[in-house]
Amino acid sequence: MAHVMLRKTARTDTASAPTAVIIDKLSKKFTVPGGGITFTVIESVSLTVGEGQFVSIVGPSGCGKSTLLNIIAGIESYDGGSVTVAPRAGTASHEPRVAYVFQSPRLLNWLTVQGNIEFVLEAQGVPREQWQPRVTKYLQMVGLGGQEKNYPLNLSGGMQQRVAIARALAIEPDILLMDEPFSHLDAITARKLRFDLMEILGRAKPTILFVTHDLAEAVFLSDHIYMMNTRPARIFKEVEVDIPRPRKPEDSVILDLEKSLVREFFSVLEGKT
Amino acid sequence: MTAQTIRTVGLRAGSIVALLVLWWLAARLMHDPEALPGPIVIGNTIAEDLVKPGPQGESAFLHIGITLARIFIAFAASMLLGTGIGLAMGLSRIVERALLVVIPLLLTIPTILMVFLAVMWFGYSEAGGLIAVMAVVTPYVAVNIFEGTRAMDKSLIEMGVTFKARRPLLIRKVYLPQLMPYIFSAFRYAFGVTWKIVALAETFGLKYGIGYMFFFWFGQFNMDQVLAWIIMFVALMLILEHGVFARLESRAFAWRHSLAR
Numbered sequence: 001m002a003h004v005m006l007r008k009t010a011r012t013d014t015a016s017a018p019t020a021v022i023i024d025k026l027s028k029k030f031t032v033p034g035g036g037i038t039f040t041v042i043e044s045v046s047l048t049v050g051e052g053q054f055v056s057i058v059g060p061s062g063c064g065k066s067t068l069l070n071i072i073a074g075i076e077s078y079d080g081g082s083v084t085v086a087p088r089a090g091t092a093s094h095e096p097r098v099a100y101v102f103q104s105p106r107l108l109n110w111l112t113v114q115g116n117i118e119f120v121l122e123a124q125g126v127p128r129e130q131w132q133p134r135v136t137k138y139l140q141m142v143g144l145g146g147q148e149k150n151y152p153l154n155l156s157g158g159m160q161q162r163v164a165i166a167r168a169l170a171i172e173p174d175i176l177l178m179d180e181p182f183s184h185l186d187a188i189t190a191r192k193l194r195f196d197l198m199e200i201l202g203r204a205k206p207t208i209l210f211v212t213h214d215l216a217e218a219v220f221l222s223d224h225i226y227m228m229n230t231r232p233a234r235i236f237k238e239v240e241v242d243i244p245r246p247r248k249p250e251d252s253v254i255l256d257l258e259k260s261l262v263r264e265f266f267s268v269l270e271g272k273t
Numbered sequence: 274m275t276a277q278t279i280r281t282v283g284l285r286a287g288s289i290v291a292l293l294v295l296w297w298l299a300a301r302l303m304h305d306p307e308a309l310p311g312p313i314v315i316g317n318t319i320a321e322d323l324v325k326p327g328p329q330g331e332s333a334f335l336h337i338g339i340t341l342a343r344i345f346i347a348f349a350a351s352m353l354l355g356t357g358i359g360l361a362m363g364l365s366r367i368v369e370r371a372l373l374v375v376i377p378l379l380l381t382i383p384t385i386l387m388v389f390l391a392v393m394w395f396g397y398s399e400a401g402g403l404i405a406v407m408a409v410v411t412p413y414v415a416v417n418i419f420e421g422t423r424a425m426d427k428s429l430i431e432m433g434v435t436f437k438a439r440r441p442l443l444i445r446k447v448y449l450p451q452l453m454p455y456i457f458s459a460f461r462y463a464f465g466v467t468w469k470i471v472a473l474a475e476t477f478g479l480k481y482g483i484g485y486m487f488f489f490w491f492g493q494f495n496m497d498q499v500l501a502w503i504i505m506f507v508a509l510m511l512i513l514e515h516g517v518f519a520r521l522e523s524r525a526f527a528w529r530h531s532l533a534r
Contacts, residue, residue: 073435075434075435100432100436102428102432104428106428106429106431108429109528110450110528111446111450111528119433119442119446120436120438122438123436124436
């Protein structure tokens with residue numbers, strides 16, 4: 001399978017790697033419209049993502065993980081703390097480029113696959129002469145070479161999500177945000193996509209902040225995991241995943257880590273309610 | 274052509290032929306060519322009108338051309354303005370609140386009164402006709418497009434904003450494609466109303482045009498010519514509607530037809 005092409009070492013090297021994202025004591029309150037009732041959605045969340053790292057945030061559904069990603073993407077406001085996204089080392093200083101892969105593909109069905117990727121390239125002001133090479137490169141990377149002229153609705157759900165991943169990679173982001181990108185897919189397609197994502201990581205080396213409620217998925221993919229509980233969202237544990245790549249979801253080290261995290265996770269969650 | 278298009282074309286041709294036959298039968302039975310001339314007489318009248326100069330020396334094509342130009346200008350102006358206003362209402366709460374009061378007011382005024390108003394303000398002029406059309410059609414188009422902006426998929430707009438797409442790009446690639454069904458339904462209505470108002474304005478006082486000729490022959494009480502001009506007008510509008518708009522529409526929705534399913 002494809003994942004053998006991955007580097008043998010773990011990607012983590014926190015000591016020397018420059019940081020791509022620093023979130024410091026971030027908090028967000030939400031006021032019920034008209035009611036005047038305010039509650040805290042996110043409470044003093046701090047985390048860092050090193051450049052080229054794959055960092056996951058695991059928490060129950062509806063705990064404010066998506067809100068956190070939206071804040072990093074700059075489409076939602078926050079009330080306290082700070083969010084810093086740094087441009088990749090070696091690139092000229094520019095507005096940080098943030099890419100997003102949503103739960104559903106969110107493709108523009110009236111544009112071709114190529115048109116969908118060009119849409120974000122145009123949005124990001126990428127020079128036109130780079131469009132074609134980037135479309136070709138990233139479609140090939142997600143295994144959709146030759147689908148340029150096809151329309152999204154002709155593709156399966158898994159393939160549509162691949163287009164969404166290619167679209168996000170095509171802007172060569174400083175940070176790639178992924179919000180439960182495989183949760184809407186059937187188990188077999190999701191598994192295949194996870195393997196392929198691992199392979200893509202070895203080639204494009206993006207920095208990823210990945211949100212999921214699936215601990216197994218997080219352990220399999222991540223260098224570093226933040227565990228979050230709900231109401232308000234707060235980080236209660238950090239785990240370094242020091243398992244060499246390539247990984248297999250059924251490896252005993254992975255299963256063991258997953259088991260111990262699951263135990264901890266639920267003891268915290270159930271202790272709360 | 275696929276078997277299906279042959280069938281639809283056949284059905285349409287068949288129903289037109291059936292209508293002509295009914296007309297011919299009715300004319301035969303009534304036997305009063307002053308009140309209801311048969312289709313053959315009218316066909317000959319139309320053919321004559323098209324080749325010979327009219328009663329005041331102008332060719333029929335001049336009148337047809339002028340009517341078409343008036344329709345096209347009024348239609349394009351109200352479509353553009355209406356789409357712009359509808360989009361602005363969808364994108365800005367302030368514009369929405371301001372116009373949601375005014376537009377229903379405009380929509381309540383009966384079309385024919387609007388034509389009279391325009392004539393009283395602007396006289397029997399090209400501007401009067403244009404303004405009458407715009408006053409009637411623009412609010413309708415705006416309301417339709419505004420409804421369309423409400424039905425837009427917010428998650429796609431959010432996607433665009435997340436990737437830092439600016440307004441013009443969003444409008445081109447995210448808003449307008451989603452508004453297409455609304456634009457086309459407004460399009461059909463707008464076109465229908467436009468040509469009715471233009472015909473009315475021409476009948477009431479504009480110089481030249483199909484409506485003008487219609488009124489001229491009405492004054493002469495010439496039933497053959499009145500019917501001939503009505504039929505020319507209807508035929509022209511049907512050709513435009515089915516020949517031009519249907520084609521534009523299928524091009525705009527090409528992405529749907531391309532689906533394998």
